[in-house]
Amino acid sequence: MSGTLISILALLVTLGVLIAFHEFGHFWVARRCGVKVLKFSIGFGTPIWSHRGRRDGTEYIIAAVPLGGYVQMLDGREGQVPPQDQHRAFNNQSIPKRVAIVAAGPLANFLFAVMAFTALYLVGVNTVRPLLDAPRLNTPAAEAGFQAGDLITAVDGSDTPTLESAILILIDRGMSGDIITVEVETELGETRLRQLDLREVGDLTRGGRPFDALGLVPWRPEVPAIIDEVIPGGAAEAAGLRAGDLVVSVDGEPVHNWQRWAEYVRARPEQTMTVEVERIEGRETLTLTPAALLTEEGTIGRVGAMVRTPADIDDPSRMTLRYGPLAAIGQGMVKTWDMTLFTAKMMGRMVIGQASLENISGPITIAQYAGQTASISLAAFLSFMALVSISLGVINLLPIPILDGGHLLYYFIEWVRGKPLSEAAQFVGQRIGLAMIIMLMGLALFNDFVRLAV
DSSP states (O other), rough: OOOHHHHHHHHHHHHHHHHHHHHHHHHHHHHHHHHEEEEEEEEEEEEEEEEEEETTEEEEEEEEEEEEEEEEEEOTTTSOOOOOGGGGGGGGOOOOHHHHEEEEEEEHHHHHHHHHHHHHHHEEEEEEBBBBBOOOTHHHHHHOOOOOOOOEEEEEEEEEEEEHHHHHHHHHHHHTOOOEEEEETTSSOOEEEEEEEEEETTOHHHHHHHHHHHHBOOOOOOOBBEEEETTTTTTTHHTTTEEEEEEEETTTEESSSHHHHHHHHHOOOOOOOOEEEEEEEEEEEEEEEOEEEEEETTTEEOOOEEEEEOOOOOOEEEEOOOHHHHHHHHHHHHHHHHHHHHHHHHHHHHHHHHSSGGGGGOOHHHHHHHHHHHHOOOHHHHHHHHHHHHHHHHHTTOOOSSSSHHHHHHHHHHHHHSOOOHHHHHHHHHHHHHHHHHHHHHHHHOOOOOOHHH
């Protein structure tokens, strides 16, 4: 199966599942509040499947454009309501009930993330500790005195058990442009404090590799450049590479380990190269052209081959996080809260100019990441879906008319005033909100096409 097809299918699964969760949140709470639901639709446009339920005759729809969905409820503002159903119309409900129904969609997205992270923690999450190699010269990390073997244990007092947590906290603290304190455990087991100066670093989110901007280098074991698996339909298969091949050289340059091979490939998307491999039959020379892959860093090369990691390799940076049922739920909730807070902060900083608008991604980038994670493992794909679900929840809570957050803003104003805004004011708000959403979508698509052109 081609990478493009995998990306499209993964995007459809991601959107379908997350939209269904979001809309089901509205649907379920509306039913609990006694509101009559007329339609439950996944997607917009022409229905490609529909079914009318027995209860209330609710019409369930899967539509052609999978970029959203809606729950249509009985509402006196949208048509005549029979006298016997007046008490079941949405507009006749109390403010608390309307708030609950509207907020249920984003809350369902957060619930999905909690469930996904909980499932991952139950089966075990393979992750990496923030163990460092020697820093790059003439960088903030080198000036701070970081050394090979340092293990980051905390950043400004916040614990960092994983590399991901260290990166997120560094990005968060880095936005302030201050000097931050990084606690490390050295190779000798001693605790040391490193003062990391971020005043001249700028936006750590640019390029998608915040460690590079700081000069920090994650520790990696030396792994031979032996191919363990060739992904069907990829550039490696097309070139004739096979499982068990040892990459000896590329374009005449020796390849001493997998890291060197991966870096060489990443830097040369769609550039033909000569690869010498060693196999049982002897050495052979192959011609390989890496495919272009869109990432936050720009366009990189990808051949579709997995590394063979020796069973006896010593990798102290690797660990597995696994918890019992109750602890897994707690960790799932903590992870969801942390990522929600981080997402909200990033959005706020983009509004005030502290973070780059280049971080906004559209459907093309999302499809790329969906395809990549789906190709890696089910766990990676589920984690990706959880992060997208959190983003959808946060975005929908923004106080922009036509989004759930805009409706919640209207209800707050109604509660303060003692009466709702006039229909004319709400109509103007809807127009403004629609314009804002169109501009946001335009920016996201623009960023997507810029990444493709890089």
